[in-house]
Amino acid sequence: MTLSAPRTIVLPSFLRRCMKAYAIKALIRGQGAELQRIGRSRNWQLTATFEQLQAIIAVIETAGEGSWLWLVKHLQKQYGELNYQAILEIARMNQGITVNELVIKTNCTIATARKALDEIEFT
Template identity: 55%
Template sequence: MKTPKNHVPYIALPSFLRRVLKAYALKALIREQGCEISRIGRSRNWQLKANFQQLEQTISLIEQSEEISWQWLAIHLSKQRKSLGFDMLLTIAQHKPEITVSELIQRTDCTIAEARRVIDTLEFG
């Protein structure tokens, strides 16, 4: 997961159309969650821009779907969710100020050191 200057992370989706069946339905499902999915130039690779909540919703909807070819995307997004940057973790914690270290670790799969750093930054500036 990479984060450009506007702090909206994007996830690379290599060979997106070649890996899924019913790609139009999947793209519509992703866009319904408020995510942006776009092709990178003229390549076969795509990118997904989403915040943490949108990622969680998208992953759960894909896992609930009956389309087998979409499951690779849920797995790929879950792996990318684990590598959230400090800014994204801080944004998650700011949306829920009473969040604990263990709850942040459970929701984002970050390390205990990352969670403590985020909570300390939130509490002490």
């Protein structure tokens, strides 16, 4: 997954799992992401870039609504598939980022984070 390319994520039973669905839909769309229902099913799909996904996760976590936290876990699992080049790009964009911060931000391993930061520092 590259950072600038939008990614489509299926959200199973989205409205049934969320209380205050109108509010979470507004928060997601407010971040510039596209949220739409799949046909006539109860499933929805979210199309967003990596930056938009991070913004959505941050907004949901600060909102304090307990029924929305499943969405945070689901989104974090989806962008856990970042390739090494994407992790390297994130590290370059955030000068001075620590290994811990990079691991938290990208959900990568400590070894991958160290490798990326070492590559940036020594090249």
